[in-house]
Amino acid sequence: GAVVSQHPSWVICKSGTSVKIECRSLDFQATTMFWYRQFPKQSLMLMATSNEGSKATYEQGVEKDKFLINHASLTLSTLTVTSAHPEDSSFYICSARPGTSGNTIYFGEGSWLTVV
C-alpha cells in the first residue's frame, strides 16, 4: 500500500518557539494533503486541506497564522506551529491522497507535540 511518512514522531518544545512537522508521500504523488489534530480519546479534527502549489484551505476556527501549511511539492507538505503554547500540545497527523477525489487517503504515523 501507499506509504506516508511523518516526521518527527514526537517533539518537545518550549513555549514561544516554532515547530515544523513534515509529511511526505513516499511512493506516490499527492496533489492534496490533509492535516488533522487529535486530542486523547477523541476523533480527528480536520485543520486544513493543502493543495500543491496553492494556499491551504483552513477549517473554521483554525488560525492560519498560527498553523502555517506549505505544500511545495507533490510529495511534501509541512505544518509549522508558530509561537507554540501548552494548549497546542496534541497529536498531529497528516494524510495524503494519490490523484483526485474518490481515492483512498493514506495517513502518516502522526506527530506528538508537547509544549512546555
Place this chain on the structure above:
Amino acid sequence: SQQGEEDPQALSIQEGENATMNCSYKTSINNLQWYRQNSGRGLVHLILIRSNEREKHSGRLRVTLDTSKKSSSLLITASRAADTASYFCATEGSGTYKYIFGTGTRLKVLA
C-alpha cells in the same frame, strides 16, 4: 466540525464474537472510508465504499452503506484480541473533497 457520529462509543466483546460498529453522517457524500487506529498511532485504511455501492467485503470485514439513511456499518467477524483498536469512519462530502471523521468506536476484544 464533526461530520459523523458513531455508535457505540465503546464496545467490549469476547474473542471469536462479531463486532458491529455504525456510522451516521449528515450530508451527501462521494464515498466513505473506514480506518483503524491503535492507541497513539497513525491510521490504517480498511475499506473504501463509494456512494453507489451498498456492500463491500475484505477478509473478515464487511461494510455496508445506506445512502438513504446516511449510515454505514462495519462488521468484524470472528474477532481477535489483535482487533482491539479504535475504528473511525470518514466521509468525503460531495463537492468538498475533504474527509471528515466520525467520533469513533473503541473496540476491546477480550482473549
